Amino acid sequence: MRTIEILIALALVYAILSILVSVLVEWRSGRKKLRGTMLRQVIYQMLDDPLNQNYGYLLTKHPLIDSMKNKEDNRPFQYLESGLFADALIDIICDHSDTGIPVVATANTGVNDTSVQVPDVVKLFENGLLNMKPSPFQKSLQGMFAKSDHKYENLKKSIEVWYNSGMDRATGWYKRKLGKISLIWGFVVAITLNADSIHMFKVISMDSNLRNNLNIMAEGVASNYILLDSVQKFDMEQQLNLIVSQQVAKLNVTDSSRFEIQVGKAISQNLNQYDSVNQLRISQINQIMDVTAQLGLPIGWNKNEAPLSWDKQDIARWFMRGKEEKILRKTKNRYDEYLQQRNENPNFGSLFLWLLGIVITGVMLSYGSPFWFQILVKLVNIRKSGLKPKTVKNE
Template identity: 25%
Template sequence: MNFVFLDVAIGLGTIFFLVAMFCAGVQEVIAGYLNLRGKTLWEGIQSILIAGDMKLGNTPAKAVVSSEDPGNKIAQDMLMHPLIRGQVPDKFGIRDLFQWLFSSRQPTANSGDTKPSYLKSATFAITLLDTVRKTYKNTNGNPTDLSQAIANMPDSELKTTLQSFITKAGGDMDKAQKAIEAWFDEAMDRVSGWYKRRTQALLFLIGLTVAVIFNVDSIQIFKQLWREPTVREMMVKQADNITSTAILQDNSLQDMDLVAQSQKMLNALPPSLPMGWPAAAWSEKNAAPKTDWQWLCDALLLVVGWLITASAATMGAPFWFDLISKLLPLRSGGKPASGEAKPKQ
């Protein structure tokens, strides 16, 4: 009985691993196409520059932030700075392909709707200080040092913050820049937390969509694994193949084509697994007629099975890979090898 539970756990863990890997691949495609990393990064930058009653993590609202707010003005000017624009990915569509072929294409990297997905703290600090110096230069046209430029800024939280950095640095601009870099790094740690939470929500939606389209019902899969020893044995072999695959042991899970690789592994699953349409609960041959209440219960269980699959996808492929890697040695009575590699998060 203990081996039955273990085999069922390994089988379900393998299904969840493959679904999570497929969903992660889809998520990466969406994140890259919509530049979600860049949007989140710049939202974080705006939130530390803009004054008012904004809270870190909230998108600036027109009703709250004035266009003349120093932080808002600096944020917009920073987007036009060469150091920032040089890191914006160049757009490339079908029209651009033909323009490129005939040597008539111009670079389209701009700050209109595309943001850099990564920014070094030193680049942020240099860009911020240079933008402040240029934006709040003296009206008489004379050269402006940084301290004077900050003094020329309207009263704001950003002005107070920058002045405190310079004061603590004793006027040493290098020390002030290092303080701004540390300020940026601290804020980006929190931005990373936002991105992770948001992508988990996105991953749940992708997982639910995949579960519905392909009818990956965790409850029906559990029942089939519990009833059919042959299916359990095949799933254990599949799990063993996955954990022993060199591409996974080389910690290159994030570097491969997740969608293609997961599809290949999903196609190798036992055909008797109750996945796909029509739903297994509704396609049993020679089944006795069901009442409306029974149909409703089947529908509710189906939805619950989808939700379980979607929730499992949010745990991530590395979690399920690590789990089945630990369960397999228990089944064989052995111990995990020391220093066993696992996929990166």
């Protein structure tokens, strides 16, 4: 049962920290216009036709679509509905049928007659296709046109289906790309917060008070998650709200001063100088930092804790193994003994374990918060089928 409790506590910690990673990834991809840029790349690729025109460019510049763009900061559109895509593409192909008016003609010699006729879009599309040079893209469009039975709805529908399947693949590419970015940000968070998984595991396994607090909170998070997830799609912001709403303050927190976060406070004092999106992201980061501080998680940089507590003599002793032993204070229990060993009497093993712990955290955080929430729910369910946790006592 204790193992399950440790795993639940660790899953909750990863879930909280991976929300932080998600916030940072969203922030960065927003600034880099990643989603819009990738959508544009995919459209360019789908409509690639070197033998005729760059239809990807023409489509993104089509007035129906270009007008949706944020012109102030040249931000590309983030999402393109399939119906709009189909309408714009049909328009562009229809344009090929408009070859202009012969210069010898005048407005009175038949030019006006055609302008009053209501154009048949399907006919224009067919003429547009005929005016295109033969190419793989033209062939694809011809295939769709042939199956449309000369009906606009059918033609639009088949273009929509094609676009949606293209977007499904693009979603996969986007997720893979985000996965790589999450891994980088996972490491950034792990290093910035000094989140050593091995140390967290040991502290949680030895500090039953912390473990119990985390388990109580995990139970609340899991039950609400199941409830909310069945009603709507659960995004990062809702996950954050769920964590914050667990009234961490009411919990019996042992040592919240262990993790002092000054950065968040400093940032919030200067919050007014950022734009609304940045303000939102900063406040989200602050919320996560507050939660971790109130829970008293064994993370953060502190000069009394590894690796900042390691001094030059400690490092020198690694190279003179067995020659000079450091005299350690006498400790009351296993937990204090472990902390003393890690912080005050390190060896090569300590360094290796610290690095390994950081790497494990980085990798774990890259899986993303939805993954850790699901793991958390499963673990809580497993525990619910067993005994309730015992009340607190340092082991």
